[in-house]
Amino acid sequence: MKSFITKSLVSAGSFALPFLALAQSSGVDDLTSFDSLFAFVASILNNLTVLVVSIAVLAFIYGLIKYITSAGKDEERKAAKSVMIYGIVIVFVMVSIWGIVASLQNITGLESGTVVTPPTITTLPNAL
Secondary structure, eight states: OHHHHHHHHHHHHHHHHHHHHHTTOOSOSOOOSHHHHHHHHHHHHHHHHHHHHHHHHHHHHHHHHHHHHOTTOHHHHHHHHHHHHHHHHHHHHHHHHHHHHHHHHHHHTOOTTOOOOOOOOOOOOOOO
16 A cells, blocks of 8 residues: 555656646736736646646556456456546546536636726715
8 A cells, every 4th residue: 555655646746747847937926916816826726627637547547557457356456447437537527617617718708817807986975
């Protein structure tokens, strides 16, 4: 089990290396306004989405390899099949949510990175 965790962490770490290269420039110069903070959080969530989908695909491939190599061992095949199913379910859920968000953006006319400014409230003159 320790070996599996070590291999998983090394695999996840190797997938995270490109994100370290992207970490030098977040595209956000300062976090002084709400818009820049929102853009910063959105960029982190976009990177996390890609990372989660990548890990799920790796889990599916790992389960597939374990399933193929465990010929004749029913318990190992059952565990490998479970890993493959979890990988497929996670990929399906993430891609579905991604599609729903894209559809909502198209329906509302908001593109990625569009800043919506709320209406301002003007002060009323003193009626007294």
